[in-house]
Amino acid sequence: MRLKSLLFLFLVPVLVAGCGGGTSDNGVPISKLAASQGCMNLSCHGTMTSPGTGAVIADEWRASAHNLKNGAGCADCHEPDAGHPNTCSKCHGGGGFGVTKNPDQAGKCGKCHGLSHPGDVMVARAPQHFGNMTASLANNKYRASYVSSNYVGNCRACHNPHDPSSAMNVNRDWAASGHADVLAGARTGYDFKTRGSYQPASTTFQYYCVRCHTSTGYVKFVTSAFQDVRPFAGPGYEVVQNYPRTVAAGAAQPADTPSPDKTKEVTACNVCHDNGAGRAYSWARRAVPPVTIYYNFSSSNSSPTVKLNNKATSYPNVGPSNICLPCHTGRGIGAMIYDAVAAGIDFSNTNSPGAHDFAAGAVLFRKGGYEFAGRDYVPTYFLHDKIGVANEHGTGNDGPCVACHMNSGNSHFFMPVAFDGTGKIAEITSRTCAQCHVGQYALSPAILQTEKEGFAAAIAMLNVLKTDATLPVDPLNPTRSKVRPLANKNSDYNAAFPGGGANTMGAFFNSGLLQNDPGAFAHNRVYTKRLIYDSIDWLSNGALDGDVESAINNATLAVNSKTGKVSLSNPILGGFYIPEQVDGPAYAAAFAKVKADAIKYLLGAPGGARP
Numbered sequence: 001m002r003l004k005s006l007l008f009l010f011l012v013p014v015l016v017a018g019c020g021g022g023t024s025d026n027g028v029p030i031s032k033l034a035a036s037q038g039c040m041n042l043s044c045h046g047t048m049t050s051p052g053t054g055a056v057i058a059d060e061w062r063a064s065a066h067n068l069k070n071g072a073g074c075a076d077c078h079e080p081d082a083g084h085p086n087t088c089s090k091c092h093g094g095g096g097f098g099v100t101k102n103p104d105q106a107g108k109c110g111k112c113h114g115l116s117h118p119g120d121v122m123v124a125r126a127p128q129h130f131g132n133m134t135a136s137l138a139n140n141k142y143r144a145s146y147v148s149s150n151y152v153g154n155c156r157a158c159h160n161p162h163d164p165s166s167a168m169n170v171n172r173d174w175a176a177s178g179h180a181d182v183l184a185g186a187r188t189g190y191d192f193k194t195r196g197s198y199q200p201a202s203t204t205f206q207y208y209c210v211r212c213h214t215s216t217g218y219v220k221f222v223t224s225a226f227q228d229v230r231p232f233a234g235p236g237y238e239v240v241q242n243y244p245r246t247v248a249a250g251a252a253q254p255a256d257t258p259s260p261d262k263t264k265e266v267t268a269c270n271v272c273h274d275n276g277a278g279r280a281y282s283w284a285r286r287a288v289p290p291v292t293i294y295y296n297f298s299s300s301n302s303s304p305t306v307k308l309n310n311k312a313t314s315y316p317n318v319g320p321s322n323i324c325l326p327c328h329t330g331r332g333i334g335a336m337i338y339d340a341v342a343a344g345i346d347f348s349n350t351n352s353p354g355a356h357d358f359a360a361g362a363v364l365f366r367k368g369g370y371e372f373a374g375r376d377y378v379p380t381y382f383l384h385d386k387i388g389v390a391n392e393h394g395t396g397n398d399g400p401c402v403a404c405h406m407n408s409g410n411s412h413f414f415m416p417v418a419f420d421g422t423g424k425i426a427e428i429t430s431r432t433c434a435q436c437h438v439g440q441y442a443l444s445p446a447i448l449q450t451e452k453e454g455f456a457a458a459i460a461m462l463n464v465l466k467t468d469a470t471l472p473v474d475p476l477n478p479t480r481s482k483v484r485p486l487a488n489k490n491s492d493y494n495a496a497f498p499g500g501g502a503n504t505m506g507a508f509f510n511s512g513l514l515q516n517d518p519g520a521f522a523h524n525r526v527y528t529k530r531l532i533y534d535s536i537d538w539l540s541n542g543a544l545d546g547d548v549e550s551a552i553n554n555a556t557l558a559v560n561s562k563t564g565k566v567s568l569s570n571p572i573l574g575g576f577y578i579p580e581q582v583d584g585p586a587y588a589a590a591f592a593k594v595k596a597d598a599i600k601y602l603l604g605a606p607g608g609a610r611p
Contacts, residue, residue, distance in 0.1 A: 006366040030065065031572065032073035039074040044085065050162060052279035060163035068165075072112065077103040077161075104161050105153045116199035126175070128182040144187035146180070148263035149234020150216050160281040167283075171413035179267035186213060186357075189266055193217065194242045194259050202294040204229065204311050206243035212327035214265040219274075222288045222326055223541070237261035249301055249488035272323050289316040291325040295332050295353070299340070301488045302350040306343040308336055315365055316589060318389060321399025328401070330359030330513070334370030337506050343449075347493040347501025355513035364400060364523045368513050369531040370506030372544060379526035383436060393436045407432045417448065423573065425449040453519035454601025456572035458532045461552050461598040462511050463571065465539040468496070469558040478556050482539060483508060499543030507535035515571040529611035533602050546610065549603060552595050568594065 036053075040046045041057040048057050066072040081098035100106050109201055113120050115130050122129045129146045151157055155164075158171065174180050192213035197206035201221070208229035210217030219229040231241045240259040247253060270280035276287070296309040313333065315325050332353035355368060362368025363415065365385055371377050386392040388403030395403050405414045408429040416430035425445045428434075437443040440506030471480040476487065482496035483504060493501035493508075510531045514520045520528045537544050557566040560580070566587060567580040578590045 065165035144264035288322040320398030324401040331356040332335035457597035
C-alpha cells in the first residue's frame with residue numbers, strides 16, 4: 001500500500017505537466033505531443049473512444065495536423081483546471097476534474113480559427129467559411145457560407161474534432177461541388193431560410209424552398225415524414241417568413257422581407273451524414289426512409305382556380321440514395337397536367353406546373369415527364385434504376401445516385417465524369433459504369449460526349465419548335481412563343497393549337513424538365529429521347545403524326561426585330577450554337593449541323609423512327 005502511495009505521488013506531477021503544460025519546468029517550450037502524453041496514459045484517456053467515429057481519440061489526434069504540425073494539444077482545447085488530474089477525487093469527491101468537455105460547443109476552436117485570426121488557413125484560403133457575416137440587410141444577394149448562424153459552435157458538423165485534417169481532401173472535393181458553392185444562385189438568389197411554410201408540405205401553396213436550399217431545412221424535412229418546411233433563423237434571431245402574396249393582375253411580387261439573421265446555408269456535411277446522434281463526422285450516412293413527395297400547384301389568376309395538392313408520389317427505396325431524392329425529384333411532374341385537366345383548368349389563361357432544376361430522380365424513375373396519351377415510355381431494357389439495388393450487376397447496395405456519382409477517387413465532387421479544358425467529357429471517373437457497360441455496351445468518353453451533344457441539339461430544336469418565326473412581334477411575346485403570354489402574367493396554352501392546351505403545356509413542361517437536368521441523356525436515355533421526340537411531334541403541327549424529322553429540317557429561327565440577326569442558344573452545353581449574326585452561309589451551316597445532330601440523336605439516322 002505504501003509503495004502504491006509513493007508511486008501515485010511520483011506520477012501526479014508528470015500527469016499535470018502532460019495535460020496542462022506547454023513548457024517544461026525551466027520554461028523551454030515543449031511539443032504538443034509531449035505536453036499531451038500524460039492525457040493519453042492508458043490509466044487516463046488513452047483508451048477513450050470517439051462518440052462519433054468509435055475510434056480511439058488519442059490515435060485520431062496523433063494523426064491530425066494539430067499534432068503533426070504542433071498546432072494544438074489536449075490542454076489547448078479542453079483547458080483542464082490547474083492540478084488536473086487529482087486522482088483522489090475519483091473516490092473522495094474532491095475537485096481537479098474541471099475541463100471543457102465540448103470545446104467546439106464552448107467556442108474554443110475560435111482560439112485559433114476564425115475572423116479574429118486573419119492568418120488562419122480558414123480565413124486566408126477559404127473566406128467562404130465566414131464570407132457573409134457582415135452583409136447588409138438591404139443586400140439580399142450576399143454570399144452564403146459554411147459557418148451559418150446554426151453552425152456556430154458546431155464545427156463538428158463537418159470536421160472530426162479530434163482529427164479535422166485526415167479527411168481534408170474529401171472536404172475539398174465537397175467544397176468544389178455545387179453543394180458547397182457559396183456564390184451560386186441556389187444559395188444566394190434569395191434568403192432561402194425565410195422561404196418556407198408553416199403549413200405541411202403535403203398541402204401548402206406557399207414557398208418551400210427551405211427544404212433543399214438550406215441544410216437546416218433539409219434535415220427538418222427528411223426527419224418529419226417529408227412534411228416540415230417551416231422557415232427558420234439561427235439562435236437568438238427572429239424568424240422571418242416570406243411567401244407569395246396576392247397581388248393585382250400583372251403586378252410583381254413584393255421584395256422579400258430581410259431576416260435579421262444574415263447567414264445563408266449551403267448543403268453541409270450533416271445533410272448526408274449523421275450517426276443517429278447528430279454527429280456528422282462519424283461519416284455514417286443519414287438514414288432517410290423511402291421518399292414521398294407532394295407536388296402542389298395552384299393556377300393563380302385563372303377561373304376556375306385549380307388547386308392540386310395532398311397527392312403523394314412515392315419513390316422506390318434505394319437505400320443511401322434516398323438522401324438525394326428529396327431535392328432531386330423536382331417541384332412538379334408531368335402527370336399534374338392530367339390532374340389539372342380533370343379539375344377543369346382553363347388552358348387559355350393559366351400558369352403552369354414546373355419541374356424546377358436538377359430533377360434527375362424524377363427522370364431516372366420515369367415519374368417526371370409529361371407522357372402524351374397513347375405513347376409508350378417504358379424502355380425495353382433498362383437497368384439504371386436498379387443500379388446499387390440488391391447488388392444488381394455487382395453495383396452494391398447504395399442505390400443509383402450514390403453508386404454512380406460517388407464511386408470515384410473524388411467521391412464528394414459528385415461527378416461520374418471529368419471534363420477537359422473545353423468542357424468536353426475527357427474521362428469516366430465512376431467505377432460503377434464498367435460493371436454493366438462492357439462488350440457491345442462499353443462506354444467511352446467519346447461515346448458519352450456524342451450522346452451529350454445530340455441531347456443538347458435535340459433540346460435546342462425543341463426550344464426552336466416552341467416558337468413560331470412567322471408570329472408578329474409582340475412586347476408580351478418577344479420570343480414569338482407558341483404559348484402566348486397574357487397581361488396578367490398567365491399564358492394562353494390553347495393559342496397555337498385550340499383545344500390542345502394540355503399537350504402544349506406538356507411539351508413546354510418537358511423542355512423545362514430536361515434542359516434543367518444536364519445528365520438526362522445518361523440518367524434515362526430512351527425515356528428522355530421519347531419525351532423530346534413526342535414534344536417536337538406535337539409542337540410541329542398540333543398532332544402526333546411522326547413528322548419530327550421534317551419538323552426539325554423545316555424549322556427556322558426568328559430574326560430579332562431590333563438587330564436583324566438570329567442566334568441559337570445551347571441550353572445544355574452553355575453558350576451558343578449560333579452566336580448572334582446575320583443570316584448567311586455561316587449561319588446556315590451551323591444551323592444545319594444542329595439539325596443533323598438532333599435527328600441522329602432522336603431517330604438514329606435520317607429516315608429513322610421514334611426511339
